[in-house]
Amino acid sequence: MEKILRVDMGAEGGPKTTLVPPGEYAGLGGRALTSAIVSKEVPPLCHALGEENKLVIAPGLLSGTIAANSGRLSVGCKSPLTGGIKESNAGGMASQTLAKLGYAAIVLEGKPKTDNLYTIFVNKGGVKIESDNTLKGLGNYALIEKLKAKYGDKVSYMSIGPAGEMKLAAASIACTDMECRPTRHAGRGGTGAVMGSKGVKAIILDDTGVSMRPPKDAEKFKEANKRWVDGLKKHPVTGEGLAAYGTNVLTNILNEAGGYPTHNFMWGRFEGHTKISGETEAALEKERGGNPTHGCHRGCVMRCSGIYNDKYGNYLTKQPEYETVWAHGGNCGIDDLDTIAMLDRLDDDYGVDTIEMGATIGVAMEAGLAKFGDGEAAINFVKQVGKGTNLGRILGSGAAVTGKVFGVERVPVVKNQAMPAYDPRAVQGIGVTYATSPMGADHTAGYAVGSNILGIGGKTDALSPEGQVDLSRNLQIATAAVDSTGMCLFIAFAVLDQPETFQALIDMINAFYGLNLNGDDVAALGKSVLKNEREFNIKAGFTSAHDRLPGFFSRDALPPHNIKFKVTDAELDQVFNW
Amino acid sequence: MIDKIRVTQILSPVFQKGVFMKVVVGSSIRELLQDQFGITRDFVDSQIATVFLNGKAVDNIDRAIVRNNCEIALSGAMPGFVGATMRRGGYYSSMRAAISYVEENPISGSGEGLIRIKLYNTLIDSLGKLFARQGFFIQEIDLSSLNGTRIEPFLTTTRYEQFPDLVLVKVDADS
Numbered sequence: 001m002e003k004i005l006r007v008d009m010g011a012e013g014g015p016k017t018t019l020v021p022p023g024e025y026a027g028l029g030g031r032a033l034t035s036a037i038v039s040k041e042v043p044p045l046c047h048a049l050g051e052e053n054k055l056v057i058a059p060g061l062l063s064g065t066i067a068a069n070s071g072r073l074s075v076g077c078k079s080p081l082t083g084g085i086k087e088s089n090a091g092g093m094a095s096q097t098l099a100k101l102g103y104a105a106i107v108l109e110g111k112p113k114t115d116n117l118y119t120i121f122v123n124k125g126g127v128k129i130e131s132d133n134t135l136k137g138l139g140n141y142a143l144i145e146k147l148k149a150k151y152g153d154k155v156s157y158m159s160i161g162p163a164g165e166m167k168l169a170a171a172s173i174a175c176t177d178m179e180c181r182p183t184r185h186a187g188r189g190g191t192g193a194v195m196g197s198k199g200v201k202a203i204i205l206d207d208t209g210v211s212m213r214p215p216k217d218a219e220k221f222k223e224a225n226k227r228w229v230d231g232l233k234k235h236p237v238t239g240e241g242l243a244a245y246g247t248n249v250l251t252n253i254l255n256e257a258g259g260y261p262t263h264n265f266m267w268g269r270f271e272g273h274t275k276i277s278g279e280t281e282a283a284l285e286k287e288r289g290g291n292p293t294h295g296c297h298r299g300c301v302m303r304c305s306g307i308y309n310d311k312y313g314n315y316l317t318k319q320p321e322y323e324t325v326w327a328h329g330g331n332c333g334i335d336d337l338d339t340i341a342m343l344d345r346l347d348d349d350y351g352v353d354t355i356e357m358g359a360t361i362g363v364a365m366e367a368g369l370a371k372f373g374d375g376e377a378a379i380n381f382v383k384q385v386g387k388g389t390n391l392g393r394i395l396g397s398g399a400a401v402t403g404k405v406f407g408v409e410r411v412p413v414v415k416n417q418a419m420p421a422y423d424p425r426a427v428q429g430i431g432v433t434y435a436t437s438p439m440g441a442d443h444t445a446g447y448a449v450g451s452n453i454l455g456i457g458g459k460t461d462a463l464s465p466e467g468q469v470d471l472s473r474n475l476q477i478a479t480a481a482v483d484s485t486g487m488c489l490f491i492a493f494a495v496l497d498q499p500e501t502f503q504a505l506i507d508m509i510n511a512f513y514g515l516n517l518n519g520d521d522v523a524a525l526g527k528s529v530l531k532n533e534r535e536f537n538i539k540a541g542f543t544s545a546h547d548r549l550p551g552f553f554s555r556d557a558l559p560p561h562n563i564k565f566k567v568t569d570a571e572l573d574q575v576f577n578w
Numbered sequence: 579m580i581d582k583i584r585v586t587q588i589l590s591p592v593f594q595k596g597v598f599m600k601v602v603v604g605s606s607i608r609e610l611l612q613d614q615f616g617i618t619r620d621f622v623d624s625q626i627a628t629v630f631l632n633g634k635a636v637d638n639i640d641r642a643i644v645r646n647n648c649e650i651a652l653s654g655a656m657p658g659f660v661g662a663t664m665r666r667g668g669y670y671s672s673m674r675a676a677i678s679y680v681e682e683n684p685i686s687g688s689g690e691g692l693i694r695i696k697l698y699n700t701l702i703d704s705l706g707k708l709f710a711r712q713g714f715f716i717q718e719i720d721l722s723s724l725n726g727t728r729i730e731p732f733l734t735t736t737r738y739e740q741f742p743d744l745v746l747v748k749v750d751a752d753s
Contacts, residue, residue, distance in 0.1 A: 236655045274594040429673020
C-alpha cells in the first residue's frame with residue numbers, strides 16, 4: 001500500500017486526482033490512518049458537510065493479504081452526527097480490493113461547486129471520475145444493479161443511497177459483499193452524509209489482474225496465518241457459535257440478564273425475545289433455503305453472517321445481526337423477524353445506520369408517533385426517510401434530533417450517537433465505554449483483546465468501580481489497535497482466550513512488514529490512535545461533560561433487576577488518564 | 579423415525595422459553611447438572627460457559643444453590659464483548675457486577691421441587707436431546723405448539739394432579 005489517492009472534488013473544472021506517497025502516514029492502516037489524517041488535516045471546528053472536512057477510506061494493515069478475517073475497512077471523517085472525529089468500520093469486499101490495488105487510503109476532499117453526482121472508478125490502470133446524474137435518488141440495490149451493467153459483478157462497490165445524497169446524519173456508506181450486494185455498511189456517525197456532501201455516489205474498485213499483496217517473509221507469514229486460522233477455528237465462539245447462529249445469538253442472553261433494552265430503554269427484558277432470537281432466525285433461514293453460515297468477505301473463517309429469504313424463498317437481505325434485530329425488534333417492541341428483516345433491507349437500500357434508525361424509531365414511538373410493536377408503522381418511518389419527507393428527514397437525522405423535535409427526554413445517545421443493544425445499567429463496564437469513547441455510544445469501541453494479554457495499564461482491581469474504568473480504558477486502547485489491522489473485531493474472542501492466537505496475529509504483521517513488534521508496540525499504537533481522536537474532539541469543543549450517559553440511566557432503575565448506572569463522573573474522567 | 583437434530587429444532591422454541599423439571603432442590607447447580615441430569619463434568623466445564631440463576635449471571639456453579647421455583651438458563655460461550663462478560667468466572671465478569679448472582683445462603687434444605695430450565699444456542703441440541711429423553715414439564719399452550727409438527731407422533735404425555743397446569747412430555751426420538 002504505497003500510495004494515497006487524494007481526490008479534490010471542489011477543484012476548478014471538476015474533480016482532480018493526485019497520487020501521493022504515504023509520507024508521514026507510512027506504516028499506518030485502518031483506523032490509525034483515518035484518525036491520523038482527520039486529526040491532522042481537518043479543522044476540528046469545520047462544518048462536517050463543508051469543504052474542509054475530508055472522507056478517508058483506508059483498508060487495514062493486513063487487508064489484501066491471505067490473512068484470514070483481514071477484510072475490514074475503516075472510513076473516517078468529522079462526523080455530522082456527533083460533531084467529533086469518526087471511524088466507522090465495514091465488512092464486505094472493498095477493503096481487500098483497495099489494498100490489493102496498492103492504496104493505503106482514498107481521501108475525498110473539497111466540495112463540488114455544482115450538484116452533480118460522481119462515480120470514481122479505480123483499477124490497476126488508474127482512476128477515472130465521471131459525472132452521472134442518472135444515478136440520483138437510486139437506492140443502493142438499484143444503484144448496484146445499474147452499475148453492474150457497466151462494471152460487472154467482479155468488482156467491489158462503495159455507495160450511498162438517498163439518505164447520503166440528502167446528507168442526513170444517520171446516512172451510511174454501503175460496501176458490497178461476496179455476492180455483490182450492498183449489505184455491509186460503514187454505518188455509524190453519518191459517513192454517508194459526508195460522501196454525499198462530496199458529491200460522490202459510488203466508488204468502484206476493480207482488482208482485475210492484481211495479485212494478493214506479497215509479504216516480506218512469505219514462509220513466516222504463511223506459517224503464522226496457519227496458526228491464526230487454527231486458533232480461530234478451534235475456539236468455541238469463533239469456530240462454532242458464531243457460525244451456527246450469528247451474532248443474534250446474544251438476544252436470549254441479554255434478555256436473560258435483564259440487560260436487553262426494550263421499548264426505548266424502558267425495561268431490560270422483552271417478552272417476544274424467543275421469536276427473534278438467533279436460534280429462531282437461523283432455523284427460519286434454513287427452512288426457507290437461506291443460509292445462517294456465511295462470511296461477509298472472502299477470507300472469513302468465522303462466517304457469522306447469513307442469507308435471509310422471505311417467506312417465498314426469495315432473497316430479502318443479509319442475516320440481520322444482533323444490534324439490528326435489537327434496534328428494530330425489542331427496542332421498538334417488534335417481535336416479527338420478517339418485519340425486522342424488511343427494515344434491515346430498507347435501511348441498507350436507503351443507506352442508513354440500522355442502530356441509529358432503530359433507536360430513532362424507538363424515540364418516535366415513545367413520542368407517540370406510533371405504538372410500540374407496530375411493525376407497519378416502523379416500516380413506514382424508514383420509507384419516509386428514503387422519500388425525504390419532512391418527517392423522514394427528521395428521523396434520518398438520528399435519535400437525538402428526533403428526541404428534540406418531539407420533546408422526548410429518554411433519548412439513549414452519547415455525543416448524539418445512539419446507544420447499541422446493551423443496557424449500561426446491567427453491564428456497567430460497557431456504560432463506561434459508551435460514555436467516554438471519542439466515537440460516541442459505540443459497543444465496538446471497547447471490544448478487543450484486553451489487558452490480560454496485552455499487559456496494558458498494569459494490574460487492575462476489576463471488582464472496584466475504578467477497575468471497570470481501567471478495563472474500559474484498556475479495551476479501548478486494544479480495540480483501536482485491532483481496528484488498524486483490518487481484522488474483524490470478532491477475532492477478539494479467540495485472542496482473548498488463546499494467547500498463542502494473539503501471538504500469531506503479531507507474527508503475521510511482523511512477517512508481512514519485516515518488523516519486530518511486540519504486545520507493547522501494539523498497545524502504543526492503540527494509545528496513539530485514541531490520543532489523536534481525543535485531541536481532535538477537544539479542539540472541536542468537547543469537554544468532560546460530553547463523556548456522560550444521559551441522566552435517566554443514573555436516575556431510573558431498570559427492571560427486572562432495578563439497577564441504576566453507578567459509575568461516578570469523577571471515575572469516568574479517569575478513563576483517559578494514562 | 580424422526581432424526582435427532584430435527585427433534586431439537588422443533589423443540590427449540592420450547593427450550594428457549596423454558597421447560598419445568600422436577601428435581602431435588604437444595605443442591606448446587608453443578609450437582610444438579612452432573613448428579614441429577616447425568617451431564618459429565620467435562621461437558622459442564624467446557625460447554626456450559628454461561629449460566630443464569632433467576633436472571634443473574636452465575637460465576638461459581640459450585641456455590642449457587644438450586645431452590646424451588648427458581649429459573650436456570652444455560653448457554654454456550656457467547657460472542658461480543660458483553661457476551662464475554664456474561665461467561666462464568668470470566669476475566670470481564672466484573673463489568674456486569676450489578677447483575678452477578680451472589681449466593682447469600684449457601685446452606686439450604688433439600689427436598690423435591692420444581693424448577694424452570696432454559697436452553698440456549700449450542701446447548702439446545704446437546705442437552706435438548708437429553709431432556710427430551712428424560713422428560714420435562716411444559717404448559718398446555720406450549721404443548722399445543724407442538725401439535726401438527728413432525729415430532730407429535732413421538733410424544734408421550736402424562737398429567738399429574740400435583741402440577742395441574744403442566745404436562746409431562748417425553749420424546750421417543752432415540753429408540
